[in-house]
Amino acid sequence: MRLRIAGVACALLACVGMAGSAPLAPAEIQTTFFNGQPFTSSTPQNIKYTMVFTADGKMTREPLGKSGVKGEGTWKLSKDGFCTTWKNSAANCFNLVPSGDNKWSVMKGTAAIGTWTK
Numbered sequence: 001m002r003l004r005i006a007g008v009a010c011a012l013l014a015c016v017g018m019a020g021s022a023p024l025a026p027a028e029i030q031t032t033f034f035n036g037q038p039f040t041s042s043t044p045q046n047i048k049y050t051m052v053f054t055a056d057g058k059m060t061r062e063p064l065g066k067s068g069v070k071g072e073g074t075w076k077l078s079k080d081g082f083c084t085t086w087k088n089s090a091a092n093c094f095n096l097v098p099s100g101d102n103k104w105s106v107m108k109g110t111a112a113i114g115t116w117t118k
Contacts, residue, residue, distance in 0.1 A: 023095040026077040
């Protein structure tokens with residue numbers, strides 16, 4: 001019984017630790033991701049893209065499989081994170097929260113809408 005309680009307590013602490021991670025500051029986002037170097041983005045449906053955000057405010061995405069749509073658009077830093085505007089779409093703003101080694105959750109409010117990995 002004690003072992004089960006200890007296991008539940010450890011699991012809860014692990015969840016709190018991840019949920020308690022502070023979002024990256026806009027300057028950290030720019031340095032880590034918006035530097036012209038490709039990285040991988042995954043959707044909750046496990047559609048993967050190669051993403052490139054360049055220093056001049058442009059971005060591209062290229063599907064890594066048969067699913068997904070190629071795209072281009074623009075990005076800008078916001079007070080708390082960053083905003084993107086894909087061609088023919090409205091702007092959306094996000095935060096990035098560390099979620100493991102070289103892994104970040106893309107957050108829109110309290111919802112995780114994707115994962116970025118390097």
